[in-house]
Amino acid sequence: MTKDAFIASDQEFSFKLDKKIYSLEAVQASMYRLAGDLFLELEDESNEFNIKCRPKEDSGLTQGELSSIRDIFLQTLNDECLREKIRNETSDLRELIIATTFSGLLKGDESEPSKE
Numbered sequence: 820m821t822k823d824a825f826i827a828s829d830q831e832f833s834f835k836l837d838k839k840i841y842s843l844e845a846v847q848a849s850m851y852r853l854a855g856d857l858f859l860e861l862e863d864e865s866n867e868f869n870i871k872c873r874p875k876e877d878s879g880l881t882q883g884e885l886s887s888i889r890d891i892f893l894q895t896l897n898d899e900c901l902r903e904k905i906r907n908e909t910s911d912l913r914e915l916i917i918a919t920t921f922s923g924l925l926k927g928d929e930s931e932p933s934k935e
Contacts, residue, residue: 830873832885842900843863857878858875
């Protein structure tokens with residue numbers, strides 16, 4: 820992130836994110852998580868994502884929370900990046916579990932106790 824990437828006017832905020840660090844999917848997931856309280860707009864620029872946001876009227880966000888929007892977004896974004904990394908690292912295991920589960924369903928459950 821560039822050093823002076825945070826711009827605020829009244830209750831509208833704008834900041835930039837480096838595309839080399841954050842994926843589009845992680846940025847979009849973070850925006851979705853915060854969409855209950857904020858109107859968010861994503862501009863896809865050459866080397867950066869520009870995030871514009873402003874609070875919804877019924878958000879109930881305090882002035883202190885509004886001044887922390889960038890930090891809250893970055894924390895949410897880092898969480899999403901970690902989720903994405905875990906999802907990528909465990910995809911083979913998830914596929915194996917699903918395949919094993921469905922193969923048992925297709926064969927029929929042979930482990931059922933007999934009704935004698």
